[in-house]
Amino acid sequence: MPVFACADCGAVLTAPLARVALPDHARQSYGHGLLPVLMKPGTYAVDPEPYGTPWRRWDELEPGEAEARGVYAPVPVLSCGPPKGVAVAPGDVRGTVLIPGRCEGYCCGLTGWDGPNLACERCGRAVATRVDDCSLWQATWLAPRAVHRLPAAAPEPPIIGWDALPEEEPAPPVGQYGAWSPQWEAAIGKALARLLAASGGAPVTVPDGPVAEVLRPTLDALLPPGPRARSVALAGPGLPASGADIALVPKHPQTGEAWEPPGRAERVPLAFDVWYYLAFQDDLAVPNDRVPVPVTGGAPEGVRRDDPPPLLPWGPFRADRAVFLDALARTPEVRRPWLRRIYDDLRARPYGSPF
Known part of the structure; x- marks a missing residue:
């Protein structure tokens, strides 16, 4: 290494x-x-991405300078440091x-x-x-x-194949005190920006379950209703083909490369541990391998269980607004009028719906 x-x-x-x-x-x-x-x-x-000093305000930039650095919509300050x-x-x-x-x-x-x-x-x-x-x-x-x-003084660890992932239990979405995981809020915020761009401004249908819990409220709030909706589904190793228009696919935790789905679905990369949890857990709070009573029968009468209750969130899931806006500003599609209007409106309402 x-x-x-x-x-x-x-x-x-x-x-x-x-x-x-x-x-x-x-x-x-x-x-x-x-x-x-x-x-x-x-x-x-x-x-x-470039990060660090010197920092420059948006109104100080020359025409085309922001786009040359991969930013396509106004941001408060732009790093002109090295990537x-x-x-x-x-x-x-x-x-x-x-x-x-x-x-x-x-x-x-x-x-x-x-x-x-x-x-x-x-x-x-x-x-x-x-x-x-x-x-x-x-x-x-x-x-x-x-x-x-x-x-390297020692050989690099081998790249783990998709079928061998994960090697460890993915991080749960809800913390000890009922707060949503900040890692989840950031990962979903980044994916939402790409998903919004992939929608083309059309409504999006999301399957019921954990995916709907973290994506549907924001998509419904930002995209108009209509009959010509695009479908979204999870795709990746271990999942059957979905035939959806937009595929939420995992990013490899070592390389960062997105999984390539079969067919013509447009890819939206998602952090592997978040994707894995959404793909293989029926509930965002309770792992599949937990059972409410012993498998051989219920607890004896008068006996109270002393194991901790399942981790339940104290409120609805909200993606990280700052991460979402930063990712959207770095998406070339934000130059399209319909998406730029959404971006400008969200910037003008720091505490408005759906964040």
């Missing part, structure tokens, strides 16, 4: 790492508490020191909003940005122009 080193002096800055797909919630801002670490230990991911930042777990970083005067944050830690705040301990070059403030997923982002990848 490769390591990353300082581009100036060659000092090794990370442990050996295996590449995985960038999580959909990588740039998410959520709540007002401390969030967990973004990347699993021993892994790294590359963000293909392909590398996200790693903070515990996998070696040989760095904090840069005095670069430790900006809101209240609990570092935001990295003003640029790299970690320097190479050997030569002093700014090489990375540590992010660990409240509302932000904790990560260290290696600056793409300040580091380079050294050849």
Whole structure:
């Protein structure tokens, strides 16, 4: 597995790492508490989008400059920094020191909003940005122009075949206290942007069940009713062919590549763990392998069960509005008048339906 080193002096800055797909919630801002670490230990991911300083307001951009950076609708600020930042777990970083005067944050830690705040301990070059403030997923982002990848000292892990996934239980959609998972809200928000574009402005029909619970309210609120609806269905390994117009397909957790469905259905990629849960669970709160009573009969009379109740959400599911709008702004179809109207209307109503 490769390591990353300082581009100036060659000092090794990370442990050996295996590449995985960038999580959909990588740039998410959520709540007002401390969030967990973004990347699993021993892994790294590359963000293909530009991010970081310098930041420029939309009205400061030259014509065509935003589209050249993959943004097709107005955003508050646009990063003019380099693309392909590398996200790693903070515990996998070696040989760095904090840069005095670069430790900006809101209240609990570092935001990295003003640029790299970690320097190479050997030569002093700014090489990375540590992010660990409240509302932000904790990560260290290696600056793409300040580091380079050294050849693997150990073989890369093999790419797992679709039929062998998953190797571990997917994350549930509902947390301990009844709140929807922020990872789910980000993943569904990103998929909704692509799904809305794929609809072409026509109504969309969604099958009943968990898929309808997370998608139907938003689609019904944003798309007009009508007889010429396009159908949406889950497609992927282990599922029968659906014949739907739009296929919700999984993204490979290692490569990020979307599964290719048979036929002519338009693909809408979805994070693998979210897709897997939607495909193989009948309910968003209770796993299939749980039973309410012992299989050999009911509990004896007078005996009360002491196992915890199923995790039930305290309210309806709502996709992450900021993730949704960011993904929609980066979708070329947003230049179409009908979709641009939806985008502008949602930006003008920060707390309006359906978010």
